[in-house]
Amino acid sequence: MKSIDIHIHVLASDPDMDGYVTAMDRNGVEAALVHGLPEVDSMYVCGNEAVARVVRRHRGRLLGSVYVDLGCPAEDNIRLVRQYAALGFKSIKLIPNYGFDPNDEKHEPFWQAVEDLGLMALSHCGWFMGDKLRPELRLQSLTASPFHFEVPARRHPKINFIFSHFGGAATYLETVVLLSRLSNCYADVCPGWGLWVFENRLPGLQTLDRSKVLFGTDNAGNRYDRRMRRWSRIMRSNGYNRSDRRKYFYENAARLLKVG
DSSP states (O other): OOEEEEEEOOBTTBTTOHHHHHHHHHTTEEEEEEEOOOSOOTTBOOSHHHHHHHHHHTBTTEEEEEEOOTTSOHHHHHHHHHHHHTTTOOEEEEOGGGTOOTTOGGGHHHHHHHHHHTOEEEEOOSOOOOOSSOTTOOOOOTTSSGGGGHHHHHHOTTSOEEEGGGGOGGGHHHHHHHHHHOTTEEEEOOTTHHHHHHHTTOTTGGGSOTTSEEOOOSSOGGGHHHHHHHHHHHHHHTTOOHHHHHIIIIIHHHHHHTOO
16 A cells, blocks of 8 residues: 655765665655754754755655744744755654743744645654754653643644644653644654554544545654554554545645655
8 A cells, every 4th residue: 555654864875865764665656845953862863954955855755844942033934945945845743842831932933934835744743752963951741732832723724733642652642632623733653652552542633634644654664564564553553444544645635745
């Protein structure tokens, strides 16, 4: 079954992502959304320019998502997203664990700019692994939950908000509520918590609109075949028929990204 991966990063072991795209070819992955990162981990090539480079190299296969730190001044972030939207980027990537609240009123001009540019917004949600390059950095998880996007999502219905890792295990019910109540809210199923909530068939998942759940792997690479078999099995156990699985693996993301 063909697929679109809504959540990958540039790997330090494969900085041009040539090997990654070969793995995509081998496993029917038509496209992947590549998210920028701050300087957090030696396993990734961090920074938005690394994303721009691989997107240019693999045009149409790798799509861009610009990392934004809302702790920076709004005017700087607005310039940043305009710069990368002009390059054809599809989304912004946020990590609220780094000390900002996406619901803060001061971010309203930024959200308006994102909406005007027609970008999606994918945010890390839930617990965040300690920073390997800066272990002294204080991280927080409270504001990295789906409900902290509720007001921006209501005010800006043209922005599609995607909660990665299904919103984090501790707050997965927030994800269920927002996906059920707001037409512009979605979630990916990246490991570990995204995988965990479906594998354990937690309450509320079976009633979700199946057009709201997106396939994401956080870099499956050469493990795509095993991941897809595992996810097909898990989604079948959650009542997803073949049509539902086509939506999950491909159609939902294709619609949001306007590809295919």
